[in-house]
Amino acid sequence: MSSSELRNTWGELSQQYTEEYEQCIESMLPTKKEEFNYETLHTALEKLSDFEKRANSRVIESGVLKGLNFEDIKRAGERLILQDGCTNFLQKIVKDENLNANVHLLSYCWCGDLIRAAFSSGGLDVVNIHANELSFQESVSTGEIIMEVQSPIDKIEAFDKIIQGCSDDKRNLTVYIGDSVGDLLCLLKADIGIVIGSSSSLRTVGDHYGVSFVPLFPGLVKKQKEYGADGSCCIWKGQSGILYTASGWDDIHALFLGH
Template identity: 75%
Template sequence: MQEWGSDMVKENILNSATVKYTDFLLATASGKIEGVKGPGKLATPFEKTKLAAYTLGAMTPCMRLYAFIGKEVQALLDSNESSHLYKTWIDNYSSESFQDSALQTEDLLDKLSVSLTGEEIDIIEKLYHQAMRLEIEFFCAQPLVQQTIAIVTAPKSDESQPENQIARMSSVDLRNTWGVLSSQYTEEYEQCIESILLTDKVEKFDYEGLHKALEQLSDFEKRANSRVIESGVLKGLNLEDIKRAGERLILQDGCTGFFQSIINNENLNANVHVLSYCWCGDLIRSAFSSGGLDVLNVHANEFVYENSISTGKIVKKVESPIDKLLAFSDILKNSSSDRKGLTVYIGDSVGDLLCLLEADVGILLGSSSSLRRVGSNFGVSFVPLFPGLVNKQKECVEGNSSSWKGLSGILYTVLRGFMRLLLSVILRNGNLVKTMDFIEDYGFYVILVLKSQFLIFQFSASLYSMV
């Protein structure tokens, strides 16, 4: 572990996703498997073989996934790059020995499964799927590290400036001030969430109670924004620099194509709106514009400029969960009155909860623990998106009345990496929409959510959801 750069003395707090997988693996190896009677004393060789097969069913996805990722990443590395943070990790999992181990594990699983019944094979399949899901959740739980936009570049206040130009604080002061603001935001945000969770947990969906609770979060977000404005860290940014930064943002693979497929699909009749806490709408618009997506409707806060230089103030439009809900409601009110729209809202944070629940279809990206804790506290149910779609389809085929309705208290969940695939099930050619009695003259409004955290505009991190 020391060779891999990990200090076990200092780094002893396991990621919750890691704990989930290890607990699952240990439970499986102990014979504690859902729907399976305990193994007892494992008196016969057959019982021992069956448990070994179950355990390998839970282990094999990890081996295969790591072997695959290691080999794929190794192929992308520059041959001249001899040292980097993940070198040992990549070298280990891309090595021939590990590739052979993964293959041997799969071969052994195949051999042990030969004598099993169809029912027992089904159990292994379920264990395999569960293990792969836990592994994907582990990778999704890792922090995304990206370059900071604009803030870490040398501000013009460090160079010679015209006397009449708005002054910007020095790089040192900027970083120090940002550090204080960031720490204060994180601490108070966690306190606010814990305060919301002090209310008694309810069994039935309580939208009104949730709305009232999130008013606390809204007040906090607005106070935090006021501190940022008063600090002066937003002062002195050049509009052209901001636009160039937006144009250079690298969107995740498939993001641009995803939006284009929605916009260009005439049968879908979709209006696309982007709601964001971002302080600077110009940054978002320029990022989309670089991909030929000027038609997207962006709802965000805006910088105030003088001679194309930011004054440090913002036009406050979308600061909080309540603001997002108001913007969402306004979008629906301003939609064509002669068409009934099916609304799809995609979000990933507590600030999106009210809009997710108001929409006909609320899709939750990733596994935000804060959102799930707050939602569960007020009776919100979380259903995997794909099985949810299949169940709706079955209801339609069986002739039962089936419709998507807002305020049902149900959110559909999807891991980030599968967003584009699963949305294509809903959107592609409007096929599923038609089969579920949402005929062509229904408007289809897709509300996509982006977020930013203070001066690190985590735009591409939000768009990771489109992969």
């Protein structure tokens, strides 16, 4: 495939994805806003899962991922620029012995090696990557994708396995940070779900299914007051229908590290 054909094919795939994604989101929305129910939202997001799988199949059939060199992918990953403050936050989290954090990343990315290279360049080899993988023969991609995490349902299943793999220590706290509709189920399942960024589709779907979005720090103050009121040692509970919004990684850094 020539470079011009490749550009044209990518353009067509991108346009089709965007148009059908918007249609899919619109078709998921109930005629009137509902009270929060995790299972109802889970069922609705199965539509998005079907859409994502069809879109990935089109990418494979197009052949645009065929012939990529493994070393080129690694170099591209090493040059990736993460969101401002993300690398610094994760570096401090994994080094903090008091937190004893186990960090996982769940991604729709077609190539886990790309993500691993990006995190490795920032000294974050300890981050557990859950993503799809390109298939290679002698360091050259075949164009096939080994599907592991391609939908909201795949993400929540992977997240559930991570939680099940943790100890039963009641002091464990699950925190999920996400920025897209595909993260909604995991955000809501975690003890603390933090939305970063300004995804309009995430907000739209969440609003229609009764999810409440609360600014991170006012929400934290309210939770601390609840702690003082009932004396409970565990004030964070998953599937409450409440998500916390952060303007950037600095907010999240301040919450967990305080400096």
